[in-house]
Amino acid sequence: MLDELGIKPVAIAGSSIGSIIGVGMASGMTGKEIHEYMAAIFNRRSEVAKRMWQTRPAHWAELLKGATRQPVQYRKGAGRLLPAGLPANVEELKIPMSITAADFHAAREIHICDGDLHSAIAASCAIPPVFAPVRRNGRILVDGGLFNPVPFDLLFDEADIVIGIDVVGTPVGPDDYMPTTFEAVIGANQLTMCSIIENKFRIRPPHIFIRPDVERIGLLDFLKFEQILSQSASVRDELKRAIELAVEGVMPLNSTLAT
Template sequence: LQGGLRVTQFNVERILKAFMPDAIPESFAELKIPLKVTATDFFGHKLAVLSGGDLHSALAASAAIPAVFRPVMRDGRLLIDGGIYNPVPFDLIEDDADIIIAVDVVGAPTKGGRKYPTSVDLMFGATQLMMQSIIAAKLRQCQPDILVRPAVSKYRVLDFMKIDALMAETADIKDELKREIEKAVEARAKVDTSKRTKQVGGVARKA
């Protein structure tokens, strides 16, 4: 008991092991595509960017929602949900990718079938609102090439067993995303062509 309330925190590492596909390797070094995983350094008061070592503990730290999942201790740091500090961290790869696709799965509070939200709904809803305010502030400063926002608001953070329904509901996004990627690739190609033309012109003038 803490302050008269019973607080139960799930072990997020165990849950991830139960749901994670076998194809996911145990370490960052085994990945074919470079990956950065974010978490929040609770006592360090800053964002933690994990890109090496044990992959599973990094994913667990990134998903360690306060009061629901236990924090993850890694490299001497107590880590919690990366979304607390940076919900959609597309800015971390601005120098590493030609086209940046940001995916916002934070969602927002919905009424559902209840007239009044439960205390748990209020807690998660308040967190969603906080994260959306962070995202809005970031988007005013910089923009990804593509921003995707799947319709996930009606699903709650603990709806693990509804993954098939969630994936089915967001399937239509694939076609939209494909079109957006094609547009971004074409736009990028035009920019690169323009740069090469200017460079050639500059060399010609010098000659």
């Protein structure tokens, strides 16, 4: 969309899956190139996705005792999942990028703007209990979404128009469906993230906020990005017009677009 309008971001911030997409854009890839790359990767990685699913903890007691089966070491596979040709360090990206993660022991949000790129993405995507925590610069880091799922607030001092995109969604299943232990843990993460986003929105919303209809797509549905794009299609023209008006300075700020 930004490519079609001839707009290049001056800064990008991302958490979890947003860090992956954001790095692609910050490296100079077009939206079309990112789409094509993601399609190719996920089509080839279906078996890997199945194996990641098999690493889920079987019982709540295992989580409490720290005796779960070994979580996926995302950092080891990050190099194979990311596009070739990315720079080694965050500060070498073509567009300034802030990748969020959570410092496990200090209980605080951190913003990674320099240093090793692969470990930064791995840390931001380390969703408990699916992906193992990442040790980086002497700190233990986990999923950035636990503190800041949509870090649009990091961009207010960097850009005239800030666009936030929320694809967190909500737990999957009918209202009377009883989730498994693993589904409950992941769903609880989603609910927490939704609450964080809502509170941030009350304090200071972005100029344009996009929330595609992903309510029935799970947090770990890696292979459904085509469905997400399809369900987001209805907001495409509306978003394009909103950006055009915002650039022209004739659009009221803080507009929310939802499919």
